[in-house]
Amino acid sequence: MTWLIVGMNYYYATLHFVVTLGVLVWLYRSHPGRYAATRLVLFSTTGIALLGYYLYPLAPPRLMNGGHFIDTVMVHQTWGSMASGDLKNMSNQYAAMPSMHIGWSVWCGLTIFALAAVPWVRVLGLLYPALTLVVIVATANHFWLDAVGGVLCLAFGYALARVWYGSLPYALPRLVPARGGPLVPSGA
Secondary structure (H helix, E strand, O other): OHHHHHHHHHHHHHHHHHHHHHHHHHHHHHOHHHHHHHHHHHHHHHHHHHHHHHHOOEOOHHHOOOOOOOOHHHHHOOOOOOOOHHHHHHOOOOEOOOOHHHHHHHHHHHHHHHHOOOHHHHHHHHHHHHHHHHHHHHOOOOOHHHHHHHHHHHHHHHHHHHHHHOOOOOOOOOEEEOOOOOEEEOOO
């Protein structure tokens, strides 16, 4: 099962940035009218989290002694992780609560679900934060409650965007019953 943990370590270390940047670029190019409000959600979510890290830094489970948590990054020497090598000295190791891995992945997932035209891409958008939740807990980088904190920060971001722009950056599709079939987005 080493391959699974190492894979999760690389998922944790890379996709957080790659997917988020990819969604931002996709928004800018494909949905420019929604870009500013959606970007505000992401930036304000991150800003409130940074304030939390500064005012009340909390360690991830992997740094606890006696809690039976395994620091999978150190055990498996994950290249590129913010918790190993020279990056360890440059990053805040006490920024576990709130989890921006969850805040950003839920932002990505909702954005993809709301704006993607291809149904299977929309499903992937919803699966991404669910898989991210499994990864952050399995690698002992976050507690479940850290994920709740990430979602609360994201809720703050959406509330700010609603106040600033007068509406949400995008309306999630309203699901309506198809004739004799499953629920489908209205207008589809």
